[in-house]
Amino acid sequence: MGFDLLGLSEPTLKAVSEAGYTEPTPIQAQAIPQVLMGRDVLGIAQTGTGKTAGFTLPLIDILSEGRARARMPRCLILEPTRELAAQVAESFEKYGKGHKLTMALLIGGVNFADQEKLLDRGVDVLIATPGRLLDHFTRGKLLLNGIDILVVDEADRMLDMGFIPDVEKICECITKNHQTLFFSATMPPVIEKLTKRFLDDPKMITVERKSSTAQTIEQKLVVVGPRDKRKALRKLLKDEPVKNGIIFCNRKKDVKEVYNSLARHGFNVGQLHGDMEQSERLEILRQFKANEVQLLCASDVAARGLDIADVSHVFNFDVPSHAEDYVHRIGRTGRAGRKGKAFTLTTTGKTDTRFVEAIEKMIGNKIPRGEKIDLAPPKPKVAADDMPKKPFVGMGPHVPAFLARPVEIKRSR
Incomplete structure (x- = not known):
């Protein structure tokens, strides 16, 4: 199956082709049509399966119709770390170059004023870490009642980092009827409870067995x-x-x-x-x-x-x-x-x-044990030229010459 069979627009397909991709990964093949149909999606997939493109590609096409308003983003994507947020932003830039979408990145370590300017202009896509998003929201610089699509990515990492209360608060602030995409590598009980609370009859997509490691x-x-x-x-x-x-x-x-x-x-x-x-x-x-x-x-x-x-x-x-x-x-x-x-x-x-x-x-497997590493320092090699060629001169072959010389001992009076 190629990307052309998933229902994506021609500009998006062109961007995918220029990026060098010809066939979708399993999660992309299953998620993209469901997102385009407007369904809530619960994706269980380990890292490296291509799930980022699995939601960015259809979102680009959905958001290409419509217009953003000041301080009211149309799509919100929550990521647990700055690096993941930046990665998603790169994905939108790569695949969305054929569309006129606006985007803002709300992460720590960046000046508040610069981020506020972007929000004031209005953005289609807002990619944020939970803490920085709530900082802007409590300051009154951001409204969440215009969200059409919410994406919660790496939910189990959110749990590990203590962000679940923030995620719950953000979800509660989005009062408008919206589409929710929820992705996680694992499904601990806390995350499962969260999905039952905020997702509406989601299409569940599972790629590979839970917590498996790649055969490669x-x-x-x-x-x-x-x-x-x-x-x-x-x-x-x-x-x-x-x-x-x-x-x-x-x-x-x-x-x-x-x-x-x-x-x-x-x-x-x-x-x-x-x-x-x-x-x-x-x-x-x-x-x-x-x-x-x-x-x-x-x-x-x-x-x-x-x-x-x-x-x-x-x-x-x-x-x-x-x-x-x-x-x-x-x-x-x-x-x-x-x-x-x-x-x-x-x-x-x-x-x-x-x-x-x-x-x-x-x-579900034993990790193979490697061979014991020899950490002993190598023994220094002595070159033949460094060996003494002549015995010491003196009273015997092994007696230094200074010991063979007579020593005059003066007695004190």
Whole structure:
């Protein structure tokens, strides 16, 4: 099946073709016709399945008819992170170039005044993180009673980051009868309850089994001592044919430390975490996508925000504390049918053991154990030219000459 059979307009099909895509992914093939028909959609799909285009493509066609009013966006898309919001904005720009749609991005780290100017002009599509959206709403700079379509993306990540109360508040403020698109990689009970409350007879679309990992990813679990993790990581980076790779840590503090360690050892590396300014984060992402930076140390803020088709390796410096994060992290490689490798460093401690068991239970498979990494420093080789050629001169063959010389001892009177 091609995109031309999904009911998309000619300008949108042309943009898709120019982007190099010929066949829709399973979630795109199922979601696009349903969205175009105006139905609520509940999509369960892991990262890397193409769901972003699954809702942006039909929204572009729907919103091409109509006109935006000041402070009253027609479509609202909620994303948990700045990176994901920026990714969706890029998708609208890529596929919507044949239409005259207006768009605004409401994320932290950007000046309020600049965002307010865009809202005052009126936008068709508003892409926002929940916190920044509510900031504008409580200031009276934004009205939500003109929303025709609401998209809640990466709902389970919203739950992990504590945004569900904000999402509920936003949904309650949209009083107009509207279409709702809801996407999540997993369906924990809290999310399921939310969908029953705010979706009206949704078309449920499930792609692959729950919390599965792509078959194109070769996974390895590497057991090391807690003090040997950095050495083991450097060894893997040197031994593996790494075209480019992402190194995930559980804490921002660890991201900085691993980044500094790799930089000191001469690796071409950058870092990405929540303490960085938005301009810095966007620049390091640009450098990584352009292959100007080979390695990227990141916290889970980037686990779902990176849309790079050809990442060769993922390294989990820490075992993810949430089993779902393992799927999202390693899903940065092995995308679009390509092969990828994912290495996870673990210790024999109780905490890591418990995390690994939770991951293996969720994915339904044991993670293959890698070979033990030899971290012993190589023995220095002594060249033949460096060996002594003559014995010491003196009282014997092994006695230094200064010991063979007579020494005059003067006695004190």
